[in-house]
Amino acid sequence: MFKSTLFLSVLLLLSVNELQAxxxxxxxxxxxxxxxxxxxxxxxxxxxxxxxxxxxxxxxxxxxxxxxxxxxxxxxxxxxxxxxxxxxxxxxxxxxxxxxxxxxxxxxxxxxxxxxxxxxxxxxxxxxxxxxxxxxxxxxxxxxxxxxxxxxxxxxxxxxxxxxxxxxxxxxxxxxxxxxxxxxxxxxxxxxxxxxxxxxxxxxxxIKSKAEIDIIRQAAQLSVAAHKAVMKATRPGVPELELAALFQQVTMSGGAKGLAFGTIIMSDKNHAYGHYMQYDRILGEKDFIILDGGANISNYASDVSTTFPANGKFTETQREIYEMGMFVRQICQSMYRPGVSLTEIGNAVKAELEKMGLDTADPKYRLWIRDGGYNHSIGMAVHDRMLNFDRGEPLQAGFVFACDIMGKADDVTGIRIEDTVVITEDGCEILSVGLPRTIDEIEAFMKNN
Missing domain, CATH: 3.40.350.10 (Creatinase/prolidase N-terminal domain)
Known part of the structure; x- marks a missing residue:
């Protein structure tokens, strides 16, 4: 009796799983x-x-x-x-x-x-x-x-x-x-x-359901794996095209349905273009790279950006702009929670920069102050649409978006530190957690390249 009941239970479970599949x-x-x-x-x-x-x-x-x-x-x-x-x-x-x-x-x-x-x-x-x-x-x-x-x-x-x-x-x-x-x-x-x-x-x-967030998390984690693979493969003399191909290979072999968008690789003078996808350079010793790419799993996108030196060692100029970006990122992500608006977070960033004696009227700080790190929502489209979104609107649990910290020190030294973030009931979750983010982490990660 027990065996037949178990057999029927297994058949029922297989039938349910088959339907859900x-x-x-x-x-x-x-x-x-x-x-x-x-x-x-x-x-x-x-x-x-x-x-x-x-x-x-x-x-x-x-x-x-x-x-x-x-x-x-x-x-x-x-x-x-x-x-x-x-x-x-x-x-x-x-x-x-x-x-x-x-x-x-x-x-x-x-x-x-x-x-x-x-x-x-x-x-x-x-x-x-x-x-x-x-x-x-x-x-x-x-x-x-x-x-x-x-x-x-x-x-x-x-x-x-x-x-x-x-x-x-x-x-x-x-x-x-x-x-x-x-x-x-x-x-x-x-x-x-x-x-x-x-x-x-x-x-x-x-606003995404728990089931949607679970898939976006998978997509974000696959993106993290692809970013780490590219960082490990980066060194002077490597063609950008090879890195772009590696990013796609890692995401697709990891179960992606496709790329959430064309992979962006910017170095040297191409920092001037926000979405450069030509892959037409061979990396040099002094190049500072922005990699912006994401995987799509089951029609749900992710969006992640990393910034790192081709030779694995930050210069003083690179270090200064990157540390400032990480400072702004920390303020933003510490404030993400239901009921707080992105405008409030942007004002908090402005106040912290002014405490440091910086002139926040300078255009170069505009992207850091604006919208509290928010760039766009994320969902079935990487720039997911929404109705009449207002930066002064209180954040809600289930809202998924890109915390995208951008800045430029000069024409060849820009940063983009971007995470896929979801607002939770009591704060936020960084769905793209797991990347080397601090300068020490990046240099240690790339040390043996």
């Missing part, structure tokens, strides 16, 4: 997100479209919003989240043979309702008829107006670049995929209002 999170996590979106659209439905199959021979990657609300990596999926009727419907069509070739779960394809927890499933071909039949004269159609994000993309930055080079180009003029969809909705359903649900989604994505 189809999605990044448990079904309840996605259901809660959809319910929160429903709360914001009680007068209508939200249409979330997934990414289409790539035109080239590259692996399919899902849009972040589809991953956020449904967790399915299937091309051309559509999700309707119904705020009026409090239910959701997932649309997709894919053959088992195609799914198997793309490493898509066959269980997901065969029984999407059971695997995802979404109430209804229909083939992609049924979307138009279903939408037409669902709409009443008063139903509002919500859909994101902002461009959707792939891994390594940030929606508003993507929008601004597209607008500049395509929409506003007199020889082009095309709309984004999202705004073209809006135009078609307005044309086909003139009686229904079409509204932007991007702000609602950004607001939901602003």
């Amino acid at each position: 189809q999605l990044t999170f448990e079904k309840e996590e996605y259901a809660t997100r959809r319910e929160k979106l429903m709360d914001r659209i009680p007068d209508g439905i939200a249409i979330i479209r997934g990414a289409s199959e790539p035109l080239g021979d590259v692996a399919f990657t899902q849009y972040n919003n589809m991953m956020y609300f449904a967790g399915v990596e299937i091309p051309d999926a559509i999700l309707i989240v119904d705020g009026e009727r409090r239910k959701s419907t997932l649309f997709f069509t894919i053959t088992e043979e195609h799914a198997d070739g793309e490493n898509i779960s066959l269980d997901l394809v065969r029984d999407p309702v059971k695997i995802t927890g979404i109430e209804h499933y229909l083939p992609y071909e049924d979307f138009s008829e279903t939408l037409t039949n669902r709409l009443t004269g008063s139903t509002v159609i919500y859909t994101p107006f902002s461009p959707e994000e792939y891994i390594g993309e940030n929606s508003m930055e993507k929008f601004n670049k597209f607008k500049r080079s395509v929409t506003d180009n007199e020889w082009d003029g095309r709309l984004t995929r999202e705004m073209q969809f809006v135009a078609v909705l307005n044309q086909r359903f003139p009686e229904n209002k079409v509204e932007n649900c991007t702000p609602f989604i950004w607001e939901l994505r602003k």
Whole structure:
């Protein structure tokens, strides 16, 4: 009897684990997100479209919003989240043979309702008829107006670049995929209002759950391993390209889904460019390097920066600017907690610098004082979006962001000391903990290079 009960328990456990393996999170996590979106659209439905199959021979990657609300990596999926009727419907069509070739779960394809927890499933071909039949004269159609994000993309930055080079180009003029969809909705359903649900989604994505934070922590720790590997491999005579390749090799072999953004390596005159990715120098004896890179795990990003000398030994100029950056970093991170605003933290940094007799009106101190070390939020995009964020707004538990301390001593001596940080119930956690950060730690770590 005991053996049979144990056997059944093992089978049940394997079955549960198999179901959970189809999605990044448990079904309840996605259901809660959809319910929160429903709360914001009680007068209508939200249409979330997934990414289409790539035109080239590259692996399919899902849009972040589809991953956020449904967790399915299937091309051309559509999700309707119904705020009026409090239910959701997932649309997709894919053959088992195609799914198997793309490493898509066959269980997901065969029984999407059971695997995802979404109430209804229909083939992609049924979307138009279903939408037409669902709409009443008063139903509002919500859909994101902002461009959707792939891994390594940030929606508003993507929008601004597209607008500049395509929409506003007199020889082009095309709309984004999202705004073209809006135009078609307005044309086909003139009686229904079409509204932007991007702000609602950004607001939901602003505060991370424990499950999300756990994955961001994994991504941050993988980034730490990659930074340490690059620091160990750095010495005069090493090409930057070799270091960039090493960073990617460590992250990908460690389980990353991709890079959170293009790895930044700046040395010598390239300190003038905030996001230099050309890898066109061979490191010299006097070079001071900024490495800014992060891993993406399961569609969640991390962002970490380190600064160190190519030869493993700080000069006086490098030492002075670096120690000042670490001083500012310590003030900021000691104050991060719920209820405190970034403006307050920035003012505290300013007061400490003035105690040292520094002229805080000098532009070179602007980045240290501004926003209390805050640079951007982090989540499914490395520059994760949020609605109407105000630096005077009190910090909340679950807010993940980059504490990014930057400064310059001269044209070839800049620093970037950046951590991925989450606000906790009683303070903060440095998710990217584990790097050699002090000058003594860095010099000892690089001593045998």
